[in-house]
Amino acid sequence: MTILSMVFRSLRQHLLSTVITSLSIALAAGLILSVWVIKDQSNATFTGVDAGFDAVLGARSSKLQLVLNAIFHLEASPGNLAWEDYLEIQEHPGVAHAIPIAVGDNYRGYRLVGVLPELFTETQFSEGNAYTLKPGGRLMAPDRREAVVGSFAATRLKLKPGDTFHPYHGLLFDEKKQHAETYVVVGVLEPTNTPADQVIWIPITGLQLMSGHDPKAATDISAVLVKLRNPQAGFRLDMMYNKQGNRLTFAWPIQRIMALLFDKISWFDRVLEIVAILVAVVAAGSVLTGIYNSMNERKRDIAILRALGARRRVIFGSIVLESTLISLLGMFVGFALYAIIFTTAARVIQLQTGVVLDLWTWHPALVWTPLCMVALGAITGCIPAIKAYRTHVADHLIPTS
């Protein structure tokens, strides 16, 4: 009979207390892991999303709004710019690719983005990753009412090649605002794990000429996605549009703009971190009180063990080991809880933005959280262990009623 088997028996004997304190540890561990991993992975993923472009040119507005609208397909378009503006930046010697986009319609809440087919043939959504169509599909013709659907949108809307749909006016779904035009789905994109998966892509002229849209703005576009030849071109265009001009905004570089967004909301991360740490402290306190409160009923058992020859350090060690095992047990459940919280949060983020978070991505918190929680359990176990250590044998060999 080892000290470990003694501890397991004690855990079994105090099963309810063991389960409750383990669950509180699990809750704390699950929250800490979720807060840190989701926060950091979101940060890294969002600041890494650029749809394969370096900048966005749009109407005069905040750079963040332009990026959110043109790259993440969130937020409203800040306004239109003329087709000539697209042609001007396309011809700039520092620009490798310029792709105009137009927004303003949706199909059942999923945004329609008018675009040139060159987006799929000449650009990549990330370094080394080109857009590909699922088997049986093809790209839309620029002069037809055809659509290519992002993988996530296709799944949610149950769209497949050959299906037809009527677009709805505006970025928010309102069934009273249906357009008369009928579009045919001709292809579904393979998943890109980017916001492009959330979009229904149609020819830009289709969106510009949609019935009900202002005919005067028939050649206007919402933004231009820009791939630069080199960073110096970015400085020159930034000077030209943002400092010397006052009509358009050149949002560059996209990743730094997104990083600034996360910097602005970093206080919220701090709040979440503090809450998670407080939960951990409360959980450690529950381990402490759980074992400490049971010490009175354990005193006789401890006295018996001591009378049988158990040394004080064995008693001390068994209590510390018990609280450590409670924390360890809590950590196992905590990982399961983390998986549930992460999967739920990732689903919400994917639904809202199309960005995919990966549960299996490595993060240092996956190591330091269990280590800290188990260490915290061991440390808090020392307090009741000291009480056990000091138990007076002769006084507690006689049962108390």
Place this chain on the structure above:
Amino acid sequence: MPLLEIIQLKKKYLTPSGHEQLVLDVPSFSMQAGQQVALSGESGSGKTTFLHVVAGILPADTGSVLLNERDVQGMPEPMRDQLRANHIGYIFQTFNLLQGYTCLENVLLGMSFGPGVDRPYALQLLKRVGMEHCRDYYPRQLSTGQQQRIAVARALANRPSLVLADEPTGNLDTKHAAEALALIRATCRENEAALLLVSHDQMILKAFGACHDFSNFNKANTGEAKA
């Protein structure tokens, strides 16, 4: 050479009013190996304290307790614990079985702090006390007489040279008390362990050949002392 020799043993307690109360004052006491001795005495006469001091559970204020020529009271606490685990078996009035452990586990637990766990011997002991069929029972599932049998088996688990029995039949009816006493004496004899039994039950004491009045050894006035 005696197995147990006590010389000038004194032990005081602090009373709630803050005064020191002499509980034990035993100038000399000795037992030979394998000897069975019963000490009689009224409640509060210091018998339990005496056994606790002999076992090294309580420290004496002065004097020596020599077990196999080793001074128990002169040892640091961890050594006293080790000596108790290896050489002393203890049978309590209230049995003091651990409720979270089965009968077999209680016996094995008695071994785990001593020379080591010997499962076949634990089973043999349970068989000897007639409790082999209850090896997987928990103490709460047993009668008081059965619990006492398990306590006897546990006390002998480490093949001790000395078994201390503190009112071992105090919780048993007359019939079971006589059976338990016979069992304790027989098993101690079979295991060549000396037996030092304290009791205030005259009927039990009569069964003992060597029965001594504790007050003959203990010179302290313990009328109001803790025992």
